[in-house]
Amino acid sequence: MKAFTLNRYGKNEKLQLTEVAEPVVKENDVLVEVHAAGLNLLDSKIKTGEFKLILPYKLPLVLGHDVAGIVIKVGSKVTKFKVGDEIYSRPSDFRIGTFAEFIAIDEKDVAHKPKNLSMEEAASIPLVALTVWQALVEKAKPKKGQKVFIQAGSGGVGTIAIQLAKHLGATVATTASEQSFDLLKSLGADVLIDYKKQDFEDVLKDYDLVLNSQDKTTLEKSLRITKPNGKVISISGPPTPDFAKAIQAPWFVKIILSLISSGIRKTAKKLNVDYSFLFMRAEGKQLQEITKLIESGVIKPVVDKVFPFDQTNDALSYVESGRSKGKVVINVK
Known part of the structure; x- marks a missing residue:
């Protein structure tokens, strides 16, 4: 073949x-x-x-x-x-x-x-929807009316995350360029930030949940706009020792990931924010649940x-x- x-x-x-x-x-x-x-x-x-x-x-x-x-x-x-x-x-x-x-x-x-x-x-x-499902439904479980910040709303993960977060009853903020605003409004985004002209840290405050998909600087800002006891879930790193344990990584990988993520984990602890790294896993049962949402028009x-x-x-x-x-x-x- x-x-x-x-x-x-x-x-x-x-x-x-x-x-x-x-x-x-x-x-x-x-x-x-x-x-x-x-x-x-x-x-x-x-x-x-x-x-x-x-x-x-x-x-x-x-x-x-x-x-x-x-x-x-x-x-x-x-x-x-x-x-x-x-x-x-x-x-x-x-x-x-x-x-x-x-x-x-x-x-x-x-x-x-x-x-x-x-x-x-x-x-x-599959990959993006399972990522979002595992972040929102499995890990974060946002309650109705809570504020969720989804970075890079026009990306593969972002477009699905906005729709699922809205379905779960959240108020959704996102970053994108202005030409994507109409698309993101149609998906359900409530607060739109043009990343070329605005810094989201100047606009957002006291968010319950952030789905981080960008670099370390963006992650640090995300921790600062999250309310105490709020959650920041990163799909772009840095991976944590907990993640290494979950995938049964060798001891040296656990040490490396511990060192790589130590700064972010310390900052999160200081701000009383729950930081975790998510690397999605394959899961047919969850995909079948996502199928129901697609067939009912909740997710496009x-x-x-x-x-x-x-x-x-x-x-x-x-x-x-x-x-x-x-x-x-x-x-x-």
Whole structure:
């Protein structure tokens, strides 16, 4: 089968379109014919080697964390899916590889595709929606009327986070450039801050929850605009010792992450803010709950561009440029 592989880490490395063996289907797996695959900054971070510590992949590696497609074979112990089912998924770490014609995925990481979405729209959803679900529903549990600040509202995570936070009854603030304001208002954002002209720290105060997706400076400001006993959940780091423990990382990784995050953890403690790092995990059951919200119109995908499969490198460069509004997808079939 054709697949885009990463042969060595590096910022300027390109993925190589190559012929690789079709995946082996284990007893709990479904074999999926890939119709579309979503791209994420995580793909870029793995490509550069930035995540080698917490995701020590062996190269060559087929990248890709989001998929929509059709089940063409099932393992002997699969019970929830049959051949011909339309599905979408964020495969588990160490089993990624959606930039390919086929992928084998454990059925526990798979959900039926929302009936009202195209394959391209469905492929844009899993990683970002699971990130947001695990941040808001699982970890933060915002109450009705609480104030939530979502950074970079027009990004892949931001567009979904605004919609889910509004559904949960929160008042939502976000940052974006002015040309994205109409889109973000339509998704439910209440407070819009033009990051080119305003500093959110001058506008926001006493927020219950911040979803941080930006750099360290933005994270430090986020801690300062959060009320005492409020929460800051970061999906862009720095990872904490608690996270290292959760993924059962080796002892030296725990020490490194402890050192990397010590400054932020001290600042958070001083301000009496609960800081945590979230690295989303694959979870088919949660994706099935998200499907219900999509089919009922609560969450709508925001797809910026769809690239053909042979332009996967161009699609990844576009994601890295930071210009995309919502998600970028490749059409594989």
